[in-house]
Amino acid sequence: MNTASSGRGRRRAEGRPSSLLLPAQSAKQDGLPSLGRRRAAGQASPLTRLGRVAGLAAAAASMVAAAALPAATAQNQALPAAADRAAVTTPVDVGVPTGEKLMFKRSTVTSQAAPAAKKAAAAKKTSAAGARLAAPVKNMKTSSGFGYRVNPVTGAAGEFHNGLDFAHPCGTPVRAARPGKVTEASSTPYGYGNRIVVDHGNGVKTTYNHLQTISVRQGQQVSAGQKIAGLGTTGNSTGCHLHFEVMVKGKAVDPKGWL
Incomplete structure (x- = not known):
């Protein structure tokens, strides 16, 4: 009797259709994996976003350098041209016709030697109280x-x-x-x-x-x-x-x- 009862229990378990699973369990098994895949496909990772920003900054720096290079080159080329113009300045020939005399101003000596009388007076001032x-x-x-x-x-x-x-x-x-x-x-x-x-x-x-x-x-x-x-x-x-x-x-x- 125990044997027959055990056999009936196994048949019930084997013959139970999968459709008898609860709706919540079925959604958990079938719906969650597909939802995770959609999210992963529609949203980029942080590393990906950082790479995109770095790429944009590098491109902007390249554009600034490209714009500044022609101006610097033009300035460097203008400096030698100015130096060359100064180097080829035509000297002015300064001369005096033959037979002319050149007159130069000279500083005159305005101081004079002290007269003998002043020297004698200075010698007399050597006394302590002028006595x-x-x-x-x-x-x-x-x-x-x-x-x-x-x-x-x-x-x-x-x-x-x-x-x-x-x-x-x-x-x-x-x-x-x-x-x-x-x-x-x-x-x-x-x-x-x-x-x-x-x-x-x-x-x-x-x-x-x-x-x-x-x-x-x-x-x-x-x-x-x-x-x-x-x-x-x-x-x-x-x-x-x-x-x-x-x-x-x-x-x-x-x-x-x-x-």
Whole structure:
């Protein structure tokens, strides 16, 4: 009995027609694949669209380059033509007829050398406050000037004489050229013989050398024109005279600009 029942079940399953499938199942099996194929055929993929855009951009760039190339070529060809025109410019012949004289303007020198009087005035401005010095001796007679000379004692050339020599008889009064303080009044071992130095302040000093006698002492205040010594020929001297010096801040200057 069990056997017959099992056989009937198999026959029912085998004899069931396919049309008995539900409509939804039939559409799922037959309709979905065909719908996918239609969509795939009617819509391009992203890679395909990107390729088409790139192709359009490349074509546009080619058209721009093709349009710009003729203009650049024309410009490059125009430059050599202009250079050639400049190179073949006809030179102008400049000449002067034979026998004509050419006149050229020259700059004239407008400056002039300073007159001797101006130079002398400038030399006198070397004093510290523009003050003049009184004459150290009466009737100043210069026997040797300031500057290079031949040494009268040794005969050697090129000696620098740093003062003025005034020739007078020995014993002639020697006077202070300006008020000041005596800083030295003694005999020196440097060829000056008997010597007096007066400090006038502001870095200015006067010295009196080769003296026969000394009438003042160190530290004494003297006034302008006061007798301080007698003219002589002590030290390195060849005759009676006064060797007079003006010192400014320790440097000898030409006394002629002060007297």
